[in-house]
Amino acid sequence: MTKKNRTNFLKLTITIIILLAIVLLISLAIYVAVSQERRINQTSNQRVVVFVLDAGDWRIVNPLLKEGKLKNIAYLINNGASGESQSVYPLYTSPNMASLFSGKPPSKHGITSHFEVDDGETINALFKNMQVKPIWELLKGTNVTMDLVGWQEFDKAPKIDGTVVTGLYIIKKVAEHNNYFSESNHNFNYFQYIPNFILTSKNNGDILSDYKFLDNSKDIMIKNNLSLKFDTLLTNITVPYTLGRLKFNEKRKKGVIDAKKYSKFIDGIETIAHSDISAKFLFEYDMLSKEISLDLYKRHKSNILFIYLTGTDLYGHNYYFDGWQIEDKNNEQRQVYKYYEVIDGYIGEFLSVADENTTFFVTSDHGIQNLTIAKYLYAVPHPPAHSEKGIFIATGKGIKKNFKIVNESIMDLTPTLLYMYDQPIADDFDGKILLNIFDEKHMENKTIKRIPTYEEKSQPMQEKSEPVQEVSIEYTDDAYDEE
Ligand SMILES: [Zn+2]
Numbered sequence: 051m052t053k054k055n056r057t058n059f060l061k062l063t064i065t066i067i068i069l070l071a072i073v074l075l076i077s078l079a080i081y082v083a084v085s086q087e088r089r090i091n092q093t094s095n096q097r098v099v100v101f102v103l104d105a106g107d108w109r110i111v112n113p114l115l116k117e118g119k120l121k122n123i124a125y126l127i128n129n130g131a132s133g134e135s136q137s138v139y140p141l142y143t144s145p146n147m148a149s150l151f152s153g154k155p156p157s158k159h160g161i162t163s164h165f166e167v168d169d170g171e172t173i174n175a176l177f178k179n180m181q182v183k184p185i186w187e188l189l190k191g192t193n194v195t196m197d198l199v200g201w202q203e204f205d206k207a208p209k210i211d212g213t214v215v216t217g218l219y220i221i222k223k224v225a226e227h228n229n230y231f232s233e234s235n236h237n238f239n240y241f242q243y244i245p246n247f248i249l250t251s252k253n254n255g256d257i258l259s260d261y262k263f264l265d266n267s268k269d270i271m272i273k274n275n276l277s278l279k280f281d282t283l284l285t286n287i288t289v290p291y292t293l294g295r296l297k298f299n300e301k302r303k304k305g306v307i308d309a310k311k312y313s314k315f316i317d318g319i320e321t322i323a324h325s326d327i328s329a330k331f332l333f334e335y336d337m338l339s340k341e342i343s344l345d346l347y348k349r350h351k352s353n354i355l356f357i358y359l360t361g362t363d364l365y366g367h368n369y370y371f372d373g374w375q376i377e378d379k380n381n382e383q384r385q386v387y388k389y390y391e392v393i394d395g396y397i398g399e400f401l402s403v404a405d406e407n408t409t410f411f412v413t414s415d416h417g418i419q420n421l422t423i424a425k426y427l428y429a430v431p432h433p434p435a436h437s438e439k440g441i442f443i444a445t446g447k448g449i450k451k452n453f454k455i456v457n458e459s460i461m462d463l464t465p466t467l468l469y470m471y472d473q474p475i476a477d478d479f480d481g482k483i484l485l486n487i488f489d490e491k492h493m494e495n496k497t498i499k500r501i502p503t504y505e506e507k508s509q510p511m512q513e514k515s516e517p518v519q520e521v522s523i524e525y526t527d528d529a530y531d532e533e
Pocket residue numbers: 104105142143144363415416
């Protein structure tokens with residue numbers, strides 16, 4: 051190489067280095083801009099995880115806490131505010147979930163039962179039939195993002211900014227895993243043809259691609275002394291009765307007295323109930339909801355994440371003999387306690403990855419049964435197998451520690467979440483902001499924004515603000531007559 055060539059080579063190298071540096075700088079600038087946009091999109095780094103344990107009940111939690119079990123729930127109680135949650139009537143899951151999501155009672159949201167018969171099919175139609183806006187509608191366009199996992203009350207996933215995974219999607223995956231889609235199992239076959247895009251919305255997050263972890267369910271259940279099949283005296287009384295009622299209602303609504311074919315939905319429930327793995331099916335349902343939620347929590351980082359777990363209800367119905375006021379002759383009640391320990395472990399998995407910006411709520415739609423089996427079977431009108439007292443725990447930054455709340459209603463969660471994210475509270479909410487769970491320091495700089503309503507029928511919204519004042523609310527004893 052001549053001296054001139056060397057000089058040219060050097061110049062070329064320097065030019066390339068400079069060009070590379072410019073490209074790098076531009077990339078960096080774009081990256082910073084994009085990540086800032088991500089930060090702007092999500093106005094707050096405050097995160098909330100809401101666990102809804104179906105039929106979660108202090109009568110099961112408290113004895114376990116006394117034994118030193120449920121370490122994660124104990125942690126949340128000791129470091130947060132807790133108490134009973136008052137459900138709305140009728141005491142079924144759907145009306146209460148609709149109230150939890152809307153801050154309004156069934157007289158306003160219009161959901162009064164589990165199912166509706168539409169074109170001859172019994173379906174879950176909470177989302178479709180709600181007459182008021184649920185929280186995911188209220189948050190549209192607010193930059194507060196939200197995910198929902200495990201809602202069996204949806205026949206399809208609402209399209210929102212976050213990720214919705216319906217219970218039907220979970221059922222489909224669990225059915226697939228347990229080979230329910232075989233030729234011999236006609237009742238379940240239709241599930242595999244419902245497209246995932248109807249059962250989920252995943253604008254900002256993925257649904258798991260690998261479901262192999264479900265293979266571990268059997269071992270975990272055996273390790274915890276959990277039966278794979280619900281098969282107790284309680285199962286044998288309540289399951290045929292419930293299926294009979296579903297079929298009767300469907301026949302009545304269809305106006306057909308001698309219908310032999312029932313909707314796929316009822317057939318599906320019957321298939322699970324009669325299989326040898328009715329408990330394992332449910333175990334995997336919750337296990338999958340937990341895995342999907344944990345994945346969304348770690349990767350998607352939405353502001354609010356709702357996780358619905360269903361097993362606490364059915365383990366209660368099948369094993370909580372005290373609640374049915376029947377003697378537990380074969381020592382089977384321990385299984386419902388064991389299942390609560392499993393759920394406590396799930397909560398612990400979130401606690402171990404959560405930072406201080408995450409607030410946890412643990413609540414339930416209603417409590418577990420508190421009536422005699424005779425009343426359940428023969429009383430007219432038929433009473434729901436649930437108590438009106440559920441559980442409520444809130445733990446996180448700005449929330450009082452070791453604080454007992456006495457007047458929480460299932461309708462309070464939505465106003466409280468809106469308040470936490472500085473969104474307006476509507477005058478037509480029946481639920482209230484749970485102001486007394488927050489500490490003074492938290493409320494110093496907070497204002498409550500109010501609007502008349504979020505519903506469309508009314509006049510244009512006018513915002514007004516007021517400073518936060520701690521309201522003292524009287525605790526009133528309930529007129530409800532528990533036996
Ligand atoms: Zn329920």
